[in-house]
Amino acid sequence: MLSAIVLAAGKGKRLKGLVPKPLVKIGSEPAIIHSLDRLDKHPYVDEIIVVLSALNRQKITAAIKKRSFKKIKVFVLGGLRRQDSVYNGLKAVDKRSGWVLIHDSARPFIDSQSITQVILAAKKNGAALLAVRPKATIKFSRKAGIVGQTLDRDKLWEAQTPQVFEKNIILEAYKKYSRGDVTDDASLVEKLGKKVSIVEGNYNNIKITTTEDLLLAELIIKGKNAI
Numbered sequence: 001m002l003s004a005i006v007l008a009a010g011k012g013k014r015l016k017g018l019v020p021k022p023l024v025k026i027g028s029e030p031a032i033i034h035s036l037d038r039l040d041k042h043p044y045v046d047e048i049i050v051v052l053s054a055l056n057r058q059k060i061t062a063a064i065k066k067r068s069f070k071k072i073k074v075f076v077l078g079g080l081r082r083q084d085s086v087y088n089g090l091k092a093v094d095k096r097s098g099w100v101l102i103h104d105s106a107r108p109f110i111d112s113q114s115i116t117q118v119i120l121a122a123k124k125n126g127a128a129l130l131a132v133r134p135k136a137t138i139k140f141s142r143k144a145g146i147v148g149q150t151l152d153r154d155k156l157w158e159a160q161t162p163q164v165f166e167k168n169i170i171l172e173a174y175k176k177y178s179r180g181d182v183t184d185d186a187s188l189v190e191k192l193g194k195k196v197s198i199v200e201g202n203y204n205n206i207k208i209t210t211t212e213d214l215l216l217a218e219l220i221i222k223g224k225n226a227i
Contacts, residue, residue, distance in 0.1 A: 001046045001097040002119065004039045004071075004162075005089035008032050008060055008105040009053040009078030020056035022105040023063060024208060027221040030063050031208055034108030040069045042112055044119050045101065047073040051089045083182035087174050093167060099123070100170050102185050103162040106208045109220055114201055115162060121197040122164035129164075129186045130201035131157035159184050160201045169194055 008022040019025075022032035032050075039045050048071045052060050061075055076092045078085030086102060093100060099122065103110065114130055121128035134156050142148035163185050165173075173188035182188060186196045204220050206213055 001094060002044055002099040002101060002164075003073075003093040003097040003167075004045050004048045004101040004103060005086065005093070006032070006035055006039065006048060006050050006103050006105050007078070007082065007085055007089070008056070009051050009085045010104075010106060020053075020059065021208060022056065022060055024214065026108050026208070026214075026217050031108040031217075032060060032105040033063065033067060035103060035105045035110060036064065036067075036069055036072070038110050038112060038115065039101075039103065040071050042115050044116065045071060046097070047071055047094055049074055049076055049089050049092045050105075051076050051078045051085045053078050081182070083174070083178040086182075086185060087178060090167075090171055090174060098167055099164060100167050101162045101164045102170075104207060107161055107205055108208065108217065109202070109204045109206065109224075110162065111202060111205075114199070114205065118162055118164050118199045118201075121199045122166070125195055125197045126166045126169055127164070127186060127189045127194055128197035128199055129184075130160040130162060130205065131198050132160065132201050132203055132205075134158050157198055159186065160205050160207075165189060 010021040023030045039048055052075055074092050076088050078088055118128050118130050138151045138156055139147045140149040140151050169189055173192050177188045177191045189196055208214055208217055
């Protein structure tokens with residue numbers, strides 16, 4: 001059994017709007033609806049846990065209930081930090097579930113093929129994430145304002161979600177290492193000494209964080225609708 005945790009507690013401050021980030025319209029639908037639609041239809045996903053904030057709970061649940069999603073099990077309140085929200089979601093996972101998929105609702109363009117590939121990779125190795133190779137040259141700075149090193153782009157990956165884990169592994173990682181700042185679930189599993197498989201993702205799987213991202217999202221959705 002596989003449980004999907006969809007994180008939707010973000011406020012979207014950098015979008016400079018009054019609408020919570022998961023409810024920002026991409027085309028005709030809120031961002032979170034795009035993510036939930038892909039996961040709800042995927043044959044490997046058995047249940048969905050949606051993590052909300054107290055501020056956006058009413059609006060998001062109302063938007064979701066307008067749709068006919070079949071796999072949403074429960075709405076869970078998040079915490080102060082991303083890792084607190086993930087941990088609250090983990091505690092709501094069905095006891096029978098052996099696998100957990102974690103996805104940011106602000107990534108509305110996840111596709112079914114990528115979901116399949118990252119799940120299968122995790123089931124071989126215990127943990128896997130989607131990622132893309134950076135397009136730009138990356139500089140490492142040991143001192144503010146000074147280049148220390150130009151990194152080998154062929155060895156670099158930009159992490160995305162979904163990320164998929166054996167349930168016991170991700171629970172252990174969160175219990176041991178979630179006190180500090182966490183922006184990537186796989187990084188905690190790495191601290192356990194576990195291997196995390198990389199599955200090459202899609203550049204369209206962007207995270208909506210800034211107004212520039214929102215403009216790009218509109219171009220992506222227009223392209224998809226034109227096909």
